[in-house]
Structure formats: C-alpha cells, structure tokens
Amino acid sequence: MALAMANNRNDATAGSRADGPFRGRIRALVEHPLFQPMVIGLIMFNGLVIIMETYDAGNRLLFALDRIIIWLFVLEVLLKIAGLGPRRYFGSGWNVFDFTIVAASLAFYSTSLVSVLRLVRVLRLIRMIPAIPALRKIIDSLMKSVPALTGILGLTFLIFSIYAIIGTTFFREALPYEYFGSFHHALFTLVQVVTFESWASQVARPVIEQLPWAWVYFVSFIIVGALVILNLVVAVILSYLNQEEDTHQQSQLDRLVQENEELRHDIRDIKTLLTEQRNKPEA
16 A cells, blocks of 8 residues: 555656646646636626626626626636646536637627627526536436437427327317417427416317317327326436436445455555564574
C-alpha cells in the first residue's frame, strides 16, 4: 500500500510538473468547491436580468449587465479550457454544450437579428442543467431512455392514427370542420382530448348528442391514450432513473470490494514480512 501511495504521489507530482504551475493554479481554481456555485449564481442572475428586460426593454443598465454577464461566461469557459486542458474539457458533452451556447451568445451579440439574439440569451438559462448534478442526472436518464421510448411513440402514433380515421369517418358532420374534418385536424383534436382540455364540453358531448354510441369511442381512447400510453412513458423514464441509481451504487460497492481486497493483500504481505523477520536467525 505504501508503495502504491508513493507511486500515486509521484504520478501527481509528474502531472503537476507537466501541467506547469500556471495551469495547476487555474485547475485548482476551476475545481474549487465554490467555483460551481458561483457559476450557478451567475446563471440565475442572468435569468433575472432577462426577466427584468421583459418589463423594461431597452434599459441601458440591463443591457450593460447582460454584456458583463456574457464576458464572465467567456472567462469561465477560458478558465476551464486552460485549467483542464482542451482534450479533457471537450471530452465532456456537457462542456461542449456550454461552449456552444457561450460561443453563440458572443457571435450573435452584435448581429441585427434581434429575435435570434433574444433566443440565444434565453438558451443561456439552459446552462443550469449541466451546472446542477441532479438536473444533469435527469437529462442523462431521459437520453438513455430514448431508444425504449421510440417503440412507445410508434405505438402512440398508431393508436392516434386509428382513432383519427374513425373520427373523420363518423364524426365529420357532427362537429365543425376544424375538429374531425380531416386527418390532421382529427389528430389535433385527439391531442386535446388526451390532455383533458375542454374535451367533454367542446368535443365529446356535442358528438354524443347526435351519436349516442360515441361515448365508447371517447372513453376507450381516454383509457388507452391517456391512462395506458402516458403511464408507459412515465414507467420507462422512472426505470432508467432507478437504473442510473443502481449503477452508481454498484460502482461504489465494486470500489469498496476492490479496496477491501487490496487491504487484505497488504495485511497478508505485512504478516509474511513479520513472520520472516521473526524466523530470521540472529547474527
């Protein structure tokens, strides 16, 4: 164990020498426990400035604060690249995401496309996701669940298409054209139904007044579309969230087992050395 600790110390010393004192100081700065909370606070302050601009557009003070915030974001990115090194920094997808948003903010800042500039400034708030580990964990789980959700989305589109065709076939004359007059209108109406947005008063009841059997159509669609499909989506996402937690716990358990095994080997070596020392004949 002592030999391993010495090797690790030598490796760390060699790495520090390779990085140089300047990069070592910058890396210590960006890896400081208070650095990330300061970045989060800056992002939240940026969001507050953007919100205030919706009430007082063209305010010079808010404009100056926004420009200062942009250059602080640029300074943050430069510090991370200098401290961690380009390969380590761009090796993380979240760092690439941060870099893209900051670069876009800087590129479109002097453009005449005001709408694009406002969009990029709002997108800077998304940097809150990689800055907070809990949010980053949720997004990572969502990205991992995309392949499983693809099948559910395909099934959802199939069910919606079947019900949309049935709706345009039987309910075309019962409601105005914008409800079941065409296939895409029927799809939009079914989205309204599945979100429970005035579906009974605007859609279901007028149809049932003319076609009493239509309650079977709407009730079955609510059960299949809203209760089953949406719950399937939630179940898949929750399963990947739990899988991420299980993977983290398993990695910690494997690390503890490995450390325990190394400790047992070290104790065995110490016992062997003591036994050899005890059995060694005195000169």
